Amino acid sequence: MQILRTVGELRAWSRVARSQGAAVGLVPTMGALHAGHASLIRAAAASCAHVAVSIFVNPTQFGPNEDYARYPRTFDADCKLAQAEGAEVIFAPAVEELYPTGAATFVEVDGIGDRLDGKSRPGHFRGVATVVAKLLIAAEPDRAFFGQKDAAQVAVLRRMVADMRLGTELVVCPIVRESDGLALSSRNIYLSHDERMQALTLSRAIRRVEALVASDERRAEILLAAAQATFAAEPAVRVDYIALVDWATLEPVAMAVPGSLFAVAAWVGATRLIDNVVIGVERRIIEQLF
Numbered sequence: 063m064q065i066l067r068t069v070g071e072l073r074a075w076s077r078v079a080r081s082q083g084a085a086v087g088l089v090p091t092m093g094a095l096h097a098g099h100a101s102l103i104r105a106a107a108a109s110c111a112h113v114a115v116s117i118f119v120n121p122t123q124f125g126p127n128e129d130y131a132r133y134p135r136t137f138d139a140d141c142k143l144a145q146a147e148g149a150e151v152i153f154a155p156a157v158e159e160l161y162p163t164g165a166a167t168f169v170e171v172d173g174i175g176d177r178l179d180g181k182s183r184p185g186h187f188r189g190v191a192t193v194v195a196k197l198l199i200a201a202e203p204d205r206a207f208f209g210q211k212d213a214a215q216v217a218v219l220r221r222m223v224a225d226m227r228l229g230t231e232l233v234v235c236p237i238v239r240e241s242d243g244l245a246l247s248s249r250n251i252y253l254s255h256d257e258r259m260q261a262l263t264l265s266r267a268i269r270r271v272e273a274l275v276a277s278d279e280r281r282a283e284i285l286l287a288a289a290q291a292t293f294a295a296e297p298a299v300r301v302d303y304i305a306l307v308d309w310a311t312l313e314p315v316a317m318a319v320p321g322s323l324f325a326v327a328a329w330v331g332a333t334r335l336i337d338n339v340v341i342g343v344e345r346r347i348i349e350q351l352f
């Protein structure tokens with residue numbers, strides 16, 4: 063498996079692959095790969111003859127007091143996992159390669175980019191949209207693979223790809239969870255033993271809402287209150303947001319309909335975790351919805 067370090071190398075690799083008439087897939091990540099990332103790479107390898115995995119801890123999507131410096135970096139293990147799942151190349155640029163000295167160009171997705179995580183983490187989606195735009199422009203993939211775990215990110219990127227006519231199809235893969243329900247995240251390694259237990263509050267709230275919807279409850283106020291109550295039972299966990307929104311615009315909705323996104327973010331100690339469920343949509347058609 064090749065490790066590419068420059069945008070020029072990535073572009074050249076992609077052009078050769080596409081000149082052979084084969085589909086190119088891109089899986090953007092920040093590394094510290096786990097089974098969630100593995101599922102994206104597997105999905106990419108299943109539908110694209112050539113797959114690149116990017117590993118780049120993107121400084122512009124971290125706030126000044128966030129965990130950029132201590133974000134886990136496990137490059138050698140990441141390369142092994144990516145190769146085992148079918149990646150052909152790893153794109154692992156230095157910061158200066160994606161942000162040359164004096165870089166002053168950013169991508170902002172108005173409205174959507176300021177909702178949910180964009181509201182809690184000002185500038186976060188500006189950083190995400192900017193780096194993903196750079197990756198898509200360089201690799202020109204036929205398809206790029208993202209996790210529903212970051213559903214708000216998917217909404218922002220869909221808008222960006224449509225607005226900039228980037229021509230890449232976004233494929234969204236279901237959330238991979240631990241057996242007890244916790245959504246896999248590179249940040250889970252920050253959790254102490256006690257925090258790991260407390261972190262289950264997020265998936266518990268999600269399941270509570272799913273159960274209510276299954277019993278035909280659709281009113282946002284009832285669903286939100288049920289999730290609030292779940293969090294209230296675990297005071298060590300501090301809610302950032304609990305929201306029922308339209309999956310595409312991230313605007314609040316009063317009634318859950320198929321495709322509504324129920325999303326939570328919460329602090330467990332110093333670690334911010336997120337989780338969500340797309341209401342009334344079977345796992346197998348989530349990809350087509352986003």
Ligand code: AMP
Nearest residue numbers: 091092093098208209211212237238246
């Ligand atoms: P990250 O490295 O955290 O930026 O994530 C890279 C990609 O992996 C994003 O598209 C995430 O949504 C996706 N991802 C992260 N965790 C999971 C998970 N538990 N299940 C599915 N996809 C995930």
